Amino acid sequence: xxxxxxxxxxxxxxxxxxxxxxxxxxxxxxxxxxxxxxxxxxxxxxxxxxxxxxxxxxxxxxxxxxxxxxxxxxxxxxxxxxxxxxxxxxxxxxxxxxxxxxxxxxxxxxxxxxxxxxxxxxxxxxxxxxxxxxxxxxxxxxxxxxxxxxxxxxxxxxxxxxxxxxxxxxxxxxxxxxxxxxxxxxxxxxxxxxxxxxxxxxxxxxxxxxxxxxxx
Amino acid sequence: xxxxxxxxxxxxxxxxxxxxxxxxxxxxxxxxxxxxxxxxxxxxxxxxxxxxxxxxxxxxxxxxxxxxxxxxxxxxxxxxxxxxxxxxxxxxxxxxxxxxxxxxxxxxxxxxxxxxxxxxxxxxxxxxxxxxxxxxxxxxxxxxxxxxxxxxxxxxxxxxxxxxxxxxxxxxxxxxxxxxxxxxxxxxxxxxxxxxxxxxxxxxxxxxxxxxxxxxxxxxxxxxx
Numbered sequence: 001x002x003x004x005x006x007x008x009x010x011x012x013x014x015x016x017x018x019x020x021x022x023x024x025x026x027x028x029x030x031x032x033x034x035x036x037x038x039x040x041x042x043x044x045x046x047x048x049x050x051x052x053x054x055x056x057x058x059x060x061x062x063x064x065x066x067x068x069x070x071x072x073x074x075x076x077x078x079x080x081x082x083x084x085x086x087x088x089x090x091x092x093x094x095x096x097x098x099x100x101x102x103x104x105x106x107x108x109x110x111x112x113x114x115x116x117x118x119x120x121x122x123x124x125x126x127x128x129x130x131x132x133x134x135x136x137x138x139x140x141x142x143x144x145x146x147x148x149x150x151x152x153x154x155x156x157x158x159x160x161x162x163x164x165x166x167x168x169x170x171x172x173x174x175x176x177x178x179x180x181x182x183x184x185x186x187x188x189x190x191x192x193x194x195x196x197x198x199x200x201x202x203x204x205x206x207x208x209x210x211x212x213x214x215x216x
Numbered sequence: 217x218x219x220x221x222x223x224x225x226x227x228x229x230x231x232x233x234x235x236x237x238x239x240x241x242x243x244x245x246x247x248x249x250x251x252x253x254x255x256x257x258x259x260x261x262x263x264x265x266x267x268x269x270x271x272x273x274x275x276x277x278x279x280x281x282x283x284x285x286x287x288x289x290x291x292x293x294x295x296x297x298x299x300x301x302x303x304x305x306x307x308x309x310x311x312x313x314x315x316x317x318x319x320x321x322x323x324x325x326x327x328x329x330x331x332x333x334x335x336x337x338x339x340x341x342x343x344x345x346x347x348x349x350x351x352x353x354x355x356x357x358x359x360x361x362x363x364x365x366x367x368x369x370x371x372x373x374x375x376x377x378x379x380x381x382x383x384x385x386x387x388x389x390x391x392x393x394x395x396x397x398x399x400x401x402x403x404x405x406x407x408x409x410x411x412x413x414x415x416x417x418x419x420x421x422x423x424x425x426x427x428x429x430x431x432x433x434x435x436x437x438x439x440x441x
Contacts, residue, residue, distance in 0.1 A: 047337045073340040074348075086338040090356045099352070103343035149342045 005043055005055050020204040022153070022185045028200035029189045035206045037189040038083070041155045044187070045080045046073035057153060074103065079151030083158045085142040087130035093141050094126040100149035110150035111182065119181065120144045120174050135163055136170025143174070147182070154186040160195055175199075220410075224417050227393040230305055231373035234312035235320075235366050242317060242369075243362065246324035247350065267379075268318040276382025279311055283383070307384035308391045312376045316369030323368055327361020328354060360433055367429040374422060394418045 005020075020027065029037050042048035044055055046062065049070060055063040057078075062071045087096050097116065104110075117123055120140045125133060133141065139159060146154060159175065160168050179186070179199060188196055196203070217225075249261055267275050283290040284302045293299045301307035331354050339349040355362070377395040384391040386400060398414050401407040 045341050047341065072345075073337070074343050074345050076341075077343075078341065080338070080341040082334070082338060084334070086332075086334050088335060088339075088353060088357075090359075099339070100342040100344075102352075103345070103348065145342065 005040060005053065020202070022187070022202065024183055024185060025201035026179055026186045026188050026196070026199050027202040027204060028196035029187055029204050029206055030193060030196065031191060031206035033191055035208060037191075037206055038157055040206065041080065041157055041187065041189060044153075045078050045155060046071060046076050047080075077150070077152045079146035079149055079154040081139070081142050081146050081154070081156045081159060083161055085130075085138045087133075087138060087141055087145070089130050091129075092126070093122060093128050093130070093133070096130065096141055097122070097126075097144050097148055099145060104148075104150055111147055113148060116144040116147055119177055134167075134170070136167050139163070139171055140174060143178070147178075147184075151184070154184055156186060156188045158190055159188070160190070160192075220413055220417060222389070223392065223394055223397045223414065224421060226305065226389070227374055227395075228421065230308045230312055230393055231370050233306075233309040234316060234373040235370045237309070238313040238317055238320065238369065239362070239366055242320040242324055242365065243355070246321050246328055246365075247354075249321070250325045250328040251354075264321050265318045267315050272315065272376070272378025273382050275314060276311060276379035279307075279314065279379065279383040283307065283310065301384075303384050303387060303391065305384075305390055308376075308380050308393060309373075311379040311383045312373035313369075315376050315379050316372040319372055320365040320369040323365030324358065324362050327358035327365075330361070331357045360436055363429065363432060363436075367425065370425060371422060374418075374425075394421075 020029075029040065031037050039048060043050055043053070043063070044057075046055075050063065050065060052065050053063065054061065054065070061067075061069060062076055063069065088099065091099070097113065101113075117126070120143060122137075122140060122144060125137055125141075130138060130141070143156075143159070156175075160171060163171065176199065178184075188200065190196055245260070245264060249257065249264075280302065281287050283293070285291065285294060285300060287302075290300075290302060293301065299306075301310050335353055335357070336349050339353045340346075344352060374393075375395055376393070377399065380391065380393065381396055381399075386392055386396045392400065394414060394417070398411060398418070401411045401414065
């Protein structure tokens, strides 16, 4: 799978020139804060509209400003686990997880609800509202919710960010399980090399809005 | 039925119909004002707020010229649907709806503006179209504001006087709501006792409505925890 992102975002005077190819498994997008990592994900997901540029995934052109083409986010089939989880506060965990079942064309394709619940150990919290979850639980729900939208690509924005080191065990083993069990391409954004060491199949360095491709 | 009770029932009917019928339109206008950037947005905003700043008599007169049997809209409604609002209780509801509309739109708009756009973005990334996002995320999160807007509009409708009396006059049993009935009594010597009966009923209805909306809001807050 190839992701080709070349954008100039005029309004914020940011130039992102990001090109990288994704393999199966985890691609780490590594760089210091402010380098343009989250913006790159937002552009790939279609939530940020570049003033100039292209996003192509597997030959599927999602954004091309020269052709005035911009596939709306809900038709991109890209799962996005936001840094701040963004769970719907008015819905229970079960309803949050099932949110996409109304829009998924073929709900039977892809991973099943029960498998996600089991994989992420969410059974005990299914009836709770997000306000009554711990930070780690919240991230796991966000992860499960994105998986259940049956994406072809999963974006993870600092899934361990602002989680204390001791609590990272609430998330890390689950991530490893997902990487092993699901053959789903993922982009993992982080500024911490240690998080992705041994997990990432590819590493893309991003600095000042530019990428330097590298392999391990 | 005692005359006082039928007046109260008429007033509540007029105010309820006005509030419920204008709610969908208020939600749409509030959504447009809160979430869309377009040319003429401030003009739309000003038009919505006009009934709040114009003298109610002016609003009533404008309604009469538009929705009266000889008015353009009124004539059309009568020919097409056999619906007459002038000098009917439905007209009183229309007047009350127009007068309460700015209050309802304002409350709903503020509530929608409080909804985190990031949550809407999350819904989009999960496959929800803009319409689905509005129905499944934005509006449920704005529900307390929608209810308080309806409450405000209901209160306004219950006390509406100027536009109602101008548009649909003061017809006993048809358009004589609480406020109009009390006004009529004040013009009649020796009706102090009747005035006080209606006054206490009026206060009672308003008080009950306030308590009910407060209880409803608190229940919704609790459900979210």
